[in-house]
Amino acid sequence: AVPLPPVPYQPTHAESIRFTHRRTRRASGRPSVFLGSAPALQRVRADREPFSAFGIGTKREAGDPGAFLGRPILLVYTIRSIPPREGARESGDSRGGGGGLVRGWSSSSSFGRTVSMEFWPEFLASSGGHEFVAGGVGGMAGVLAGHPLDTLRIRLQQPPRPVSPGITVARVARPPSAVALLRGILRAEGPGALYRGMGAPLASVAFQNAMVFQVYAILSRSLDRRMSTSEPPSYTSVALAGVGTGALQTLILSPVELVKIRLQLEAAGRKRQGPVDMVRDIMRREGLRGIYRGLTVTALRDAPSHGVYFWTYEYARERLHPGCRSTGQESLATMLVSGGLAGVASWVCCYPLDVVKSRLQAQTQTHPPSPRYRGVVDCFRKSVREEGLPVLWRGLGTAVARAFVVNGAIFSAYELALRFLVRNNGRQTLVMEEMKCHDH
């Protein structure tokens, strides 16, 4: 067979230039500019390599400001992929041994002669929005696995019905246990009631979770300031990225949960509304303010809880399977358990806020004459005054069970989908060798 000619490498997008540049600089300690595009690298196929890449770089010492002002030099690279094993050997990275995924860059000798660098799997993964797709798959798995428990939690959190305006039966009637409530719902409304309001979350939570995992992937890597990229983001970066992600996703999640909660609380028998009718109805009556009711309390709940969420996940999986944050090698059990634990920790830490949020989002503004709770603080005060301190933990058992199931499903589906999406790239290590360096 005639060997295929090298594929000329065309520099394209600005974004990947910046990205590649940052990686290069961090790894070598010397600034250099490489013009190239990550999507082009992803198109490398075994039958088309090695191929050449042309880059323009500058040689400067590390930390030198104005690196871009240096004389441009032409760099010629050969890019080829090598088996993971060999990659581990070449980069001296023992963790990647045994056919594992190798991460990090290795740059040998001095810049300007021969530099070989590895494109780590995550670099390839992060350039194509794979986390977004995998996050969406995870979100759907989570809703399918946990919606009945979610309905139980929302119902348990509600205040007792008033006998007449302003007077509740809280002191007389003990709130029902989860099991009693479940039996009651099944008897009176049938199993369908547990799945009520699931259609809309399936689509919207898929989108919300997709955004969460994509934003988290970007933030956790960009917050990490360490020079070495051969290691996964630090736990501090992971937690901070979680907080940022949690705050941002509130904009999507708050209205989604408002509609979900109201659909979940619709009793059987009464004429039922679908999500679209419900949104239209709220918009007509209260406008955008109505749709965004509960935004503040959702942000208060979700920013810290997502910090705890991602920190716990990363910490737990590393404990259960040492080295897996670097190699990506972990079992399904590790994914399920660390995802489950992350969910539980993130719910326990913010649970009272969730009770308040559910109550605030459930109440309609027009009926009864005036809303029962006027805001976050008022809802806290009134609930505790009327029902005692334990009200802040009502439904916690159900919430914890749900959190374990849902987030075990989310993280497992996410990790598996991600591996599926990058499996072509994930098994190989790309080495970029600097062949020539014309320095005039």
Ligand SMILES: NC(=[NH2+])NCCC[C@H](N)C(=O)O
């Ligand atoms: N309490 C939280 N908001 N935790 C953060 C992630 C929660 C996850 N999306 C879930 O539905 O369980």
